């Protein structure tokens with residue numbers, strides 16, 4: 001496999017053992033604009049927490065950035081956003097990787113683990129309307145309007161509530177997607193995108209409304225940045241202490257534990273919503289059939305003071321969803337994917 005490595009600061013090739021200005025800790029990132037903005041957020045937090053250490057960013061091209069034509073749903077395992085970066089991490093080319101936690105598979109490769117999850121942005125999905133149109137919400141869109149999104153979770157949930165709308169795939173980075181939305185002859189009336197990404201990219205003013213629980217649930221991990229590290233790397237673990245956010249870590253641990261039980265390895269229409277207040281973690285989880293006709297949703301509340309307890313909340317929610325029929329929905333989706341992949 002070809003790994004394209006682009007070095008931002010010449011002289012930052014060295015694998016860091018002890019960081020000095022000439023031997024910095026290397027943060028691995030995808031090369032997209034959003035990925036780099038996010039990597040720089042982590043870099044800034046690390047610099048504030050450790051003013052005497054030096055840090056640098058190295059970008060690596062990943063499968064998901066290169067394959068833009070095939071539907072995401074058919075590309076299978078989500079490691080297409082992470083694999084090449086993880087090879088760099090294990091090989092010592094980078095010391096940590098910054099990811100959108102949403103794109104990180106629930107099971108990490110041997111030797112890799114999450115070292116920290118940073119304080120979360122508003123994790124909701126948002127509506128962005130074609131420029132020049134006055135619509136504010138999905139309810140406002142006329143019959144037959146085309147809404148762009150590549151997420152099976154979004155389409156499945158929206159078909160349930162908005163059967164009068166049409167949904168069409170839209171790929172590419174955020175800037176590209178918004179350019180496709182605004183193109184005079186383009187098919188889309190609106191797009192659904194993660195609020196966090198839009199805000200980080202400076203597109204916040206284009207958000208006309210947000211999709212909220214309990215009628216619409218966001219993706220597991222959405223809006224949070226995860227830092228992946230080598231298991232057992234004490235120095236990097238130490239550096240990341242104080243950079244992570246406890247509430248976000250427990251919320252996303254529960255969400256990811258739920259998904260891990262449900263998915264059995266494929267990307268599925270699973271929604272989540274969590275609140276951590278006092279010591280109480282509330283998790284709303286959902287599974288929706290691709291056509292939106294079958295939907296199961298459950299809420300679990302637990303007192304949480306450890307990662308293990310957060311995981312239990314997620315697993316409990318997954319088991320309740322399976323009891324309510326989530327297993328059947330997921331089995332049908334597996335069959336659908338196989339049939340399409342073979343076609």
Ligand SMILES: NCc1[nH]cc(CCC(=O)O)c1CC(=O)O
Nearest residue numbers: 100102193194196197222223224
């Ligand atoms: N699927 C791609 C992706 N991965 C993370 C974000 C946004 C940032 C985040 O959710 O943390 C996006 C764009 C989107 O879904 O609109």
